[in-house]
Amino acid sequence: MASRYYDNSDGAQRFQPGTTARADEVDAKLDQVAAGFEQAEVDIDRSLKLPASETSQELNASPLLRRRRVVGFDADGNLTLLTGFNWRGDWTTATEYFVNDVFRDPATKNIYVTATRHTSAAALSTDITAGRVELAINIEDVEQLKAETQQIKDDAVSETTTIKNAAQAAATTATTKAGESSTSASQSATARNKAQQWAEENENTAVESGQFSAKHHAIKSAASASASSASAGQSATARDKSRAWAETPENTEVEAGQYSAKHHALKSSASASAASASAGTAATKAEQTGQDALNTAADVVQTGQDRVATGQDRVATGQDRQAAEGAAQTATEKAQQTAADRQQTGEDRAAAAQSAQAAGQSESNAAATLEEFLRRYLGSFEIPPTTDNQGDPLIVGALYYSTVTGDEGMRQWTGTAWENAYATIDGVSWGDVSGKPALYTQAEIDTKIGDIGSILDAINGEVV
The missing domain is CATH 2.10.10 (Seminal Fluid Protein  PDC-109 (Domain B))
Structure with missing residues (x-):
């Protein structure tokens, strides 16, 4: 028979009947048996054992x-x-x-x-x-995590609302200011045109009902020396009206519901700096045109022969007109700049909307984290x-x-x-079961000992 403790299966190495067993050979066999006992003892000492008074127990599991x-x-x-x-x-x-x-x-x-x-x-x-x-x-850690997650969600919602409100307010303000700037620029251009009419409107063309320009009265004065005094008076009236349209202080009506170029220039300046510069240029040119009309009227009163000087003033007036047109071009460029500013405001609104969208994503992420936690731990039921x-x-x-x-x-x-979620191990003293030698039951140990006894019997049977 053979085992890992003792191997006597080789017939050539066994004692044969009718032969003499030498003492050294018998001692060698006994030494082998003793070595097998020692190895068995080591394995037994390393095994989980029950008291001898208890029955054998086995773990019948695959x-x-x-x-x-x-x-x-x-x-x-x-x-x-x-x-x-x-x-x-x-x-x-x-x-x-x-x-x-x-x-x-x-x-x-x-x-x-x-x-x-x-x-x-x-x-x-x-x-x-x-x-x-x-x-x-630690339940406190769990509750704290839950509270922190909820706070993150609340903060994200609050921040999103704040950004959204700020973006809406900025958009409303930008729209209002752009409208005010456009209105002031339009009113300034109207005042400038009115001043130019009082200075340059053609002969016999009324600027307003029964009232004519400085140019009209200058021509009339030149055509009739006898009517010089009357024309001079009318020219002075036109001059004063031109000056009124140019210089009347802010918020003071020139006519019912209508204001001077100076008024609209100041209003335009308050609404937008670009429109203000344009309106200021128009006001200056309108004032200059009024002064030219005043000089022309004075020349007519002084002498009818000053028609040449009046013609020169007309040339100067034409030059001023060209300058006014240049100022109008400048105003147009400023209006274009205002439009560009409005476009930039639109882009800022889009950026604010993107920030709001990012805040919304942060809120979604926080909500997803909370939902994952709540799906993992459901609470008490x-x-x-x-x-x-x-x-x-x-x-x-x-x-x-x-x-x-x-x-x-x-x-x-x-x-x-x-x-x-948790099970129990009562009284286990085997520190790390994984990787340990196989356990033997009491029945298996008894079988091993019986095998060794058989070996000893065989040895005894071979001794002569």
Whole structure:
């Protein structure tokens, strides 16, 4: 027979009947048997053993059934395979706890796991300080994470609202200012044109009902020396009207509901700096045109022969007209700049909208983080939940705390059913079962010893 402790299977090495067994050969056989006993003793010392008074116990489980399981003892002290931890409910004093027992602190709701077998002290803090139990889940950390997640969500919503309101206010202000600038520029151009009419409108063409330009009266004065005095008076009236349209102070009407170029220039300046510069140029040119008309009227009063000078003034007036047209061109360019500014304002509004969209994305991310947490830990229930807190299917690994009296504990969803999240190992002294030599039952050990006895019998039978 052969075994890993002793091999006597080779017939050529066995003692043969009718032959003499030499003492040294017998000693060699006995040395081999002794070596086998020593190896068996080493294996026995390293094995998990039950007291001799108890019956033999075996773990009848295939490798498939043994995977992810640990060797331990059940509530009756019998050898068994366990899944890890044992839920003991709320902690109590003067209670015996075993390794991997899991319980809840009724005061803080924290979850602890037993590190060493012990009888609980009068206060849980004593067992914690002594290292008999270890903190597994800090409920305060869980609640803080929940509160922080909610705060992130609230902050994101608040920031999004603030950005949205600011963008809307900026857009409204930009639209209002652009409208005011456009209106003031238009009014300034109207005043400039009116001043130019009072200075240059053609002969016999009324600027307003019964009233004519300085140019009209100058021509009339030249055509009739006898009417010089009257024309001079009318020219002075035109001059004064031209000056009024050019110089009347801000907010003072020249005619009912109508204001001077100076008024509109100031208004344009207050609304937009670009339009202000343009309106100021128009006001200056209108004032100059009025002064030219005044000089022309004075020349007519002084002498009818000053028609040449009047013609020169007309030429000068034409030059001023060209200058006014240049100023109008400048005003147009400024208006174009105002349009560009409005376009920039639109781009700023688009950027603000993008910022609002980014804030909305931050809010969505925070909400997703909170939703993931709530799908993982569902809270406390008396009846096992069939969906998560959003009504969606349960995910594998989801947890909830059972509040059923006498059956409290953490439960974990396996994908098909709720199981205890923790199991127990009572009194295991085998530190790291994985990788250890195979365990032998008492029956197997007895068989080995019987084999050795048979060997000894065979040896004795061969001695002559």
